[in-house]
Amino acid sequence: MINRFILNEVSYFGAGARKQLPEVLARLNLHKALVATDKGLLKVGTAKMVTDVLDEAGFAYDIYSEIKPNPTVTNVKQGVDAFKASGADCIIAIGGGSSMDTAKGIGIVVANPEFADVVSLEGCAPTKNKSVPIIALPTTAGTGAEVTINYVIIDEENQKKMVCVDPNDIPAVAIVDPELMYSLPKGLTAATGMDALTHAIEGYITKGAWVMSDMYELQAIKMIAENLPIAVEKPQNPVGREGMALAQYIAAQAFSNVGLGLVHGMAHPMGSLFDVPHGVANALLLPTIMEFNMPCCIEKYGVIARTMGVDTTGMTAEEAAQAACDAVKALAIRVGIPQHLSDLGIKESDIPALAAQAIADVCTPGNPRDVTEEQIVELYKKVL
Structure with a gap:
C-alpha cells in the first residue's frame, strides 16, 4: 500500500508570528493581497492585528468580508469577483475555517476558471493548477484549514455541504499566531476545540489511518485534553491558547491526508440544513458515534483513554474503550x-433528511465501521 502525505511548504508558530507576514510576502514576490475575513473579526479588531502589519510594511490590500459562518457558493463567487477587481496576486485568509475555506474556493477558481460554477469542485475535482498563493492565519483553534487539502462550501440551491478535496488548494504558508485567538468567545473556543478533537479521533481510527498519521493524532488528542479546559476557562492564559493553536494544526496535518468518518458525515448536514456551527455538531455527535464504532476500535480506544489521562489499570479492553468514550x-x-439535537431546534421529523445527506457525505466511507442509512437515523435519534 502506498500512503501520501501533503503539508504546507512553510509554517510559522508562536505568539506574534503574524509579524513574519511582510517577509513571507517578499520571499514569494507578491505585491497585493485580497484579505479574506469576516465582519465579526473586523468589528472586534482581530483582523486589524494582521492588517496593521501590512500597513506598517506598506503592502497593498483590499478586504473581502462577505463571508458567512457556513460559507456558500455565493461567498466564493463574490470573492472571485473581488479578487479580480482588486488586481491582487495573493489571498491573506484571516479567520476560522469559514474564511480559510472561502479563500481556498476563491484561489482555486481564479487559477482554474473552468470550475467557475464552484459546484463542480465537490469531491476530488481534477483541477490542473495550484491555487493563487494563500497565506492563512487562523483565529480559531479548531479546523486546521491552514494545513489541509480540504474545504467545505454550502451549495445553497441543493441545501448541502460540499466537501472538496484538492491538493492544489493547500495554503502556501500557514501562520499560527495564538495572539489572534485571545478574543475568541468561550462558546467558540469550546466548539472549535472539540472540532479539533473530533479531527484527531476520527483521523486516528479512520480506514486510511497508518503509523505516521497515528503519531500526529495521538499527540493532538493529548494536547487537546490538557489545554482545551484551560483555553475555555482561562481565555487569557497563554498556555491554553498556545497549546490549542498547535494541537489543532497537528491534528489537521494527519486527517487531511487520511480522511475522517461518520461524525463529520453526520455533522455536515446539520450545518447545511440547520446552520448548526460545525464544531458544535461534531462535539455533540462524537461520543455516541465512538460507541457505535467501538467493535472496530477496541484497542485504539484504550490508547485514546490513556492518552487523555485515564488510568485503565485493571480494566478489560472493553472497559478501557468505554472509558475513552466517557472521557470525550x-x-x-x-x-x-x-448534548441534544433538540437543544439546537432539530426535531425527529427532520432526521430522515439529515440521514439522507449523511449517508452520501464524502467523509462517511472513511468510517472504520460500515454504516447504513437506517443506522444513521437511529444514531441521530440517540442524541435527539
Missing part, C-alpha cells in the same frame, strides 16, 4: 457543548 463526553460537557 465529560470533556464536551465540561466546556459547555449542547
Whole structure:
C-alpha cells in the first residue's frame, strides 16, 4: 500500500508570528493581497492585528468580508469577483475555517476558471493548477484549514455541504499566531476545540489511518485534553491558547491526508440544513458515534483513554474503550457543548433528511465501521 502525505511548504508558530507576514510576502514576490475575513473579526479588531502589519510594511490590500459562518457558493463567487477587481496576486485568509475555506474556493477558481460554477469542485475535482498563493492565519483553534487539502462550501440551491478535496488548494504558508485567538468567545473556543478533537479521533481510527498519521493524532488528542479546559476557562492564559493553536494544526496535518468518518458525515448536514456551527455538531455527535464504532476500535480506544489521562489499570479492553468514550463526553460537557439535537431546534421529523445527506457525505466511507442509512437515523435519534 502506498500512503501520501501533503503539508504546507512553510509554517510559522508562536505568539506574534503574524509579524513574519511582510517577509513571507517578499520571499514569494507578491505585491497585493485580497484579505479574506469576516465582519465579526473586523468589528472586534482581530483582523486589524494582521492588517496593521501590512500597513506598517506598506503592502497593498483590499478586504473581502462577505463571508458567512457556513460559507456558500455565493461567498466564493463574490470573492472571485473581488479578487479580480482588486488586481491582487495573493489571498491573506484571516479567520476560522469559514474564511480559510472561502479563500481556498476563491484561489482555486481564479487559477482554474473552468470550475467557475464552484459546484463542480465537490469531491476530488481534477483541477490542473495550484491555487493563487494563500497565506492563512487562523483565529480559531479548531479546523486546521491552514494545513489541509480540504474545504467545505454550502451549495445553497441543493441545501448541502460540499466537501472538496484538492491538493492544489493547500495554503502556501500557514501562520499560527495564538495572539489572534485571545478574543475568541468561550462558546467558540469550546466548539472549535472539540472540532479539533473530533479531527484527531476520527483521523486516528479512520480506514486510511497508518503509523505516521497515528503519531500526529495521538499527540493532538493529548494536547487537546490538557489545554482545551484551560483555553475555555482561562481565555487569557497563554498556555491554553498556545497549546490549542498547535494541537489543532497537528491534528489537521494527519486527517487531511487520511480522511475522517461518520461524525463529520453526520455533522455536515446539520450545518447545511440547520446552520448548526460545525464544531458544535461534531462535539455533540462524537461520543455516541465512538460507541457505535467501538467493535472496530477496541484497542485504539484504550490508547485514546490513556492518552487523555485515564488510568485503565485493571480494566478489560472493553472497559478501557468505554472509558475513552466517557472521557470525550465529560470533556464536551465540561466546556459547555449542547448534548441534544433538540437543544439546537432539530426535531425527529427532520432526521430522515439529515440521514439522507449523511449517508452520501464524502467523509462517511472513511468510517472504520460500515454504516447504513437506517443506522444513521437511529444514531441521530440517540442524541435527539
